[in-house]
Amino acid sequence: MSITVRVPAKVNVQLAVGAARPDGFHDLANVFLAVSLYDEVTVTPADELRITCSGPDAGQVPLDASNLAARAAMALAARYGITPDVHVHIAKDIPVAGGMAGGSADGAGALLACDALWGTGASRDELLAICAELGSDVPFSLIGGAALGTGRGERLTPLEVGGTFHWVFAVADGGLSTPAVYGEFDRLAAGADVPEPAASPALLDALRTGDAAALAGALANDLQAAALSLRPSLADTLAAGTAAGALAGLVSGSGPTTAFLVKDEDAARTVAEALLASGTCRTARVATSPAPGARVL
Ligand code: C5P
Numbered sequence: 001m002s003i004t005v006r007v008p009a010k011v012n013v014q015l016a017v018g019a020a021r022p023d024g025f026h027d028l029a030n031v032f033l034a035v036s037l038y039d040e041v042t043v044t045p046a047d048e049l050r051i052t053c054s055g056p057d058a059g060q061v062p063l064d065a066s067n068l069a070a071r072a073a074m075a076l077a078a079r080y081g082i083t084p085d086v087h088v089h090i091a092k093d094i095p096v097a098g099g100m101a102g103g104s105a106d107g108a109g110a111l112l113a114c115d116a117l118w119g120t121g122a123s124r125d126e127l128l129a130i131c132a133e134l135g136s137d138v139p140f141s142l143i144g145g146a147a148l149g150t151g152r153g154e155r156l157t158p159l160e161v162g163g164t165f166h167w168v169f170a171v172a173d174g175g176l177s178t179p180a181v182y183g184e185f186d187r188l189a190a191g192a193d194v195p196e197p198a199a200s201p202a203l204l205d206a207l208r209t210g211d212a213a214a215l216a217g218a219l220a221n222d223l224q225a226a227a228l229s230l231r232p233s234l235a236d237t238l239a240a241g242t243a244a245g246a247l248a249g250l251v252s253g254s255g256p257t258t259a260f261l262v263k264d265e266d267a268a269r270t271v272a273e274a275l276l277a278s279g280t281c282r283t284a285r286v287a288t289s290p291a292p293g294a295r296v297l
Helices: 068-080 102-118 124-134 138-143 178-189 201-209 212-218 224-230 234-243 265-278
Strands: 003-020 026-045 050-054 086-091 146-150 155-158 165-171 248-251 258-262 283-289
Touching: 003 102, 003 138, 003 178, 003 201, 003 212, 026 102, 026 138, 026 165, 026 201, 068 086, 068 102, 068 124, 086 102, 102 124, 102 138, 124 138, 138 146, 138 155, 165 212, 165 234, 165 265, 178 224, 201 212, 212 258, 224 234, 224 248, 234 248, 234 258, 234 265, 258 265, 265 283
Parallel strands: 050 086
Antiparallel strands: 003 026, 026 086, 026 146, 026 283, 146 155, 165 258, 165 283, 248 258
């Protein structure tokens, strides 16, 4: 018997970053929006815990115990006194190390799949608590839709979204390390007064009313300068996307994927083609939001 869970990628429409905390994390006001690019995580009983991955970028995914899907299976098993003898297969479609929470998606997906396979009866809150131990973005992968994340991003308040937003994602060559981008943020902020992170009322309004032009005007990512500093070529990608007619572009999370909000499906196709032709990215993906969270297929 196998269980398959489908789980979405995310874009941060606002990522407000505070000063580094004593534990090394940063307090955030992180407005997550799930988008329609999905990984599928399948778990099957096996002799021992084993991870495999398929898809064009599978070679970049670690298959050892550092994989969040492996850690999720082990965390749930430990809590319920189960031996985590499962084969976890990840069919990967979310860009790897791209700032779109692909690893977090696999963690949330494996957790939900193992929970269904083992019939633990864990509550939603228990699953969310395990997600938060696995990583700051993992709880959002479980719930999907749109949410404001506070603390290090793991404390979620679901948000209303009043329409469908259209996106193009420009996938860069290679990944960026999230800790390295936060480290660069700290270096750039050294000596400056970093304000308390707060969600933008204009941005929350734009989400609630489904107003793409208003959302475009409110998109903000405090990690963007740090990602651009580590990967200056992303400025060319951002310029290519906006020149092609995107309403706005920004770095997705810690990058290096860049996200372009567009008016509609036609604009998405035009911008994706222009981005590819510009030679400033490896590939361009079209998606919509909001998308549902992790769910058993
Ligand atoms: O929580 P997660 O394991 O995804 O975080 C990865 C790294 O990103 C952390 O080790 C930290 O360097 C950085 N981070 C941070 N503040 C956050 C979330 C992540 O500094 N709120």
